[in-house]
Amino acid sequence: MVMPLNVLEKSINKRISLLLKDNRILDGKLVGYDEYMNMVLEDTEETKDEQVRRIGTVVLRGNNVVTIVPK
Amino acid sequence: MVMPLNVLEKSINKRISLLLKDNRILDGKLVGYDEYMNMVLEDTEETKDEQVRRIGTVVLRGNNVVTIVPK
Amino acid sequence: MVMPLNVLEKSINKRISLLLKDNRILDGKLVGYDEYMNMVLEDTEETKDEQVRRIGTVVLRGNNVVTIVPK
Amino acid sequence: MVMPLNVLEKSINKRISLLLKDNRILDGKLVGYDEYMNMVLEDTEETKDEQVRRIGTVVLRGNNVVTIVPK
Amino acid sequence: MVMPLNVLEKSINKRISLLLKDNRILDGKLVGYDEYMNMVLEDTEETKDEQVRRIGTVVLRGNNVVTIVPK
Amino acid sequence: MVMPLNVLEKSINKRISLLLKDNRILDGKLVGYDEYMNMVLEDTEETKDEQVRRIGTVVLRGNNVVTIVPK
C-alpha cells in the first residue's frame, strides 16, 4: 500500500502540480512538507484563469489543497 | 458490519470513483489511503463539466471527498 | 433516550435515506458506519435535481451529511 | 445557570424546532441527542421554502444546526 | 483583563444581542452557556431582513455566532 | 520574535481594528482575549458597507477574524 505522505516523500526535489480549492494551480519543485500536508515549493508557477505567474518559493497551507499530482 | 475504511482496504488495487465537493469526479486505481481518508490513486481520469483529463497518479485530501464508489 | 448512533446501529441492513449538504439524496441499504458517521451503503440510488442514478456500493463521508432518515 | 445540553435533556419526548444552516426547519419530538448535539427526532416535519414534508424519524448532525427552540 | 467567557458570566439573566453568521440577529435574556459558547436565551426576538419574530427559549450553537453584545 | 498573542497582550486597553470574514470592521478598545483569539472590545464601532454603528462592548469569536491591526 502506498500511503499518501509516502507519495510526498518520494516527490521531494521533483516537480508536482497542486490544485487548490479556489481553482488556482501551483506547479513547483516540492522541497518540504509536514504532517498537515503543508508544503514548500520552489520555482513555482501559479495558473489562475489561464494566467500564469512565476512566484518562486511558496509555503502552502495543506487545508487549501484538493489534489497533488507528481510529474 | 462493514466499516467504511474496510471498503477502502478491499478496494486496494481496484478502480474506484470519487465525487469531490467541487463536483469534480476522479476515477482511478486506489493504491493507498490513510485514516483521514486521504487517498492515492493511479491511472486517474478527472471529469469536470463533461471534460475528461488523464492525470496519472494523484494524492487526494480526504476532506474534499463526498462519496467513494468501488467499481 | 435514543442515541443518534443507536439509530444507525438499528438501521444496519435496512434502507435509509441521506440528505447531503449539496442537496444530493442517497437511498441505500446501510451496511456499516463508524463513530464519525462515515457510512457504507449498498444498492444505492442517488437523486440530484430530480435525476436518479443507481450507484451500487458507496462510502460516504459523515461531514457531508445533514439528515439520516431510516425507512 | 441553564446549560445548553440541559435544555435538550428537559426537551426529551417533547417537540422542538430546529433551524438548520441551509434554512430548512425541522419540527419533531426529540428522543435523543449526544454531546455533539447530534439529535434524533420522531414524527418530524421538514419545512423548506414554504413546503412541508413529513419525514418521520430523523438523525440530525449537530454541526448543521443553528438554533434549537423547545415548544 | 476581561476574558470573553467572563463577559458571558456577567451577562447571565441580562439581555444580550447576538449576530449570527447568516446575518440573523437574536435578542434575548442569556440564561446559560458552555465553554463552546453554545448559549441558552429566553424571551428571544429574532430579526432577519427587517422581520422580527418572537421565538421564546432558544439553544444556540456557538459556532454560528459572530459577535455578542451585552445590553 | 513577536508572537501573535503577544501583540494582543500589548494591545490591552488600546484601540485595535478587526477585519471579519464577512467584511465587517470592528474598531474598539481591546479589554481581553483568550487563546482562541476570542476577544472583548469596548467602545466599539462597527463599519459595514460604509455604514457606521456604535455597539459598545462586544465579545467576538476568534474564528471570524481575518486580521487584527493595533492602532
Next chain:
Amino acid sequence: MVMPLNVLEKSINKRISLLLKDNRILDGKLVGYDEYMNMVLEDTEETKDEQVRRIGTVVLRGNNVVTIVPK
C-alpha cells in the same frame, strides 16, 4: 527537507507576501508566527481589487492564509 515552519523561521525580519482566502494580498515584514501559522507583519501593505492600503502592524489568523511567498 525544508519544513514549512522553517521557511517562516528564515523569513523573520524579511518581507513576505500572503495570499488570503478572500483574495486579499498582504505584503509586510514578518516579525513573528506561531504553530498555527498565525503571523505578525509590520509595515504591511494590503492589496484588494487593485487598491493598495498601508496598514502598519497586522496580526493575521493562519486559517485565512492560502500561500506564503518569501521575497
